[in-house]
Amino acid sequence: DSGVTQTPKHLITATGQRVTLRCSPRSGDLSVYWYQQSLDQGLQFLIQYYNGEERAKGNILERFSAQQFPDLHSELNLSSLELGDSALYFCASSVQGGQGEAFFGQGTRLTVV
């Protein structure tokens, strides 16, 4: 158990819909990262937050947004969903976002039908 909790574990929704994925980082970790893993793209970095502020952006679509709340949990919002958004979405956390290890959750499997 990494200490990072992601909910829900599975999500099935229709095209055009909007969903919210939730991540609770390890206690004390200030940095949260979101990754998308699809079969043909591998693990793609989406976005990072540090203590409530956006720190870095990767290959995140404009239809996607995220935030980190004062209690340090984070949410990833995916809207106008397309079939190609079906993937595993991982959240990771680390203490400061430096060279220390990152701890990954078990992921949310999103299926868009």
Next chain:
Amino acid sequence: DAKTTQPNSMESNEEEPVHLPCNHSTISGTDYIHWYRQLPSQGPEYVIHGLTSNVNNRMASLAIAEDRKSSTLILHRATLRDAAVYYCILKTGANNLFFGTGTRLTVIP
């Protein structure tokens, strides 16, 4: 982001040592070498990281070439539980982990 090159797949017999290579010829002086692995149906898991000197921990050893253009992750006795995709990643400061395609390790009983 600096690039790493790893073999797509490797096989090892159970209880034998495994050496997983990684080439990173464009590594910069501030890049740390990180290794993560991803077991089937799980999120990635930290294995080890280092800068210049060889590193050991309870999971593995990391051997870094003197010129730092390559490194090798060493699993001293492979078990079936070590079957996973192993990612070699270069990380600078607070920059994020950018995963490549990794090496899929198969452990043969």
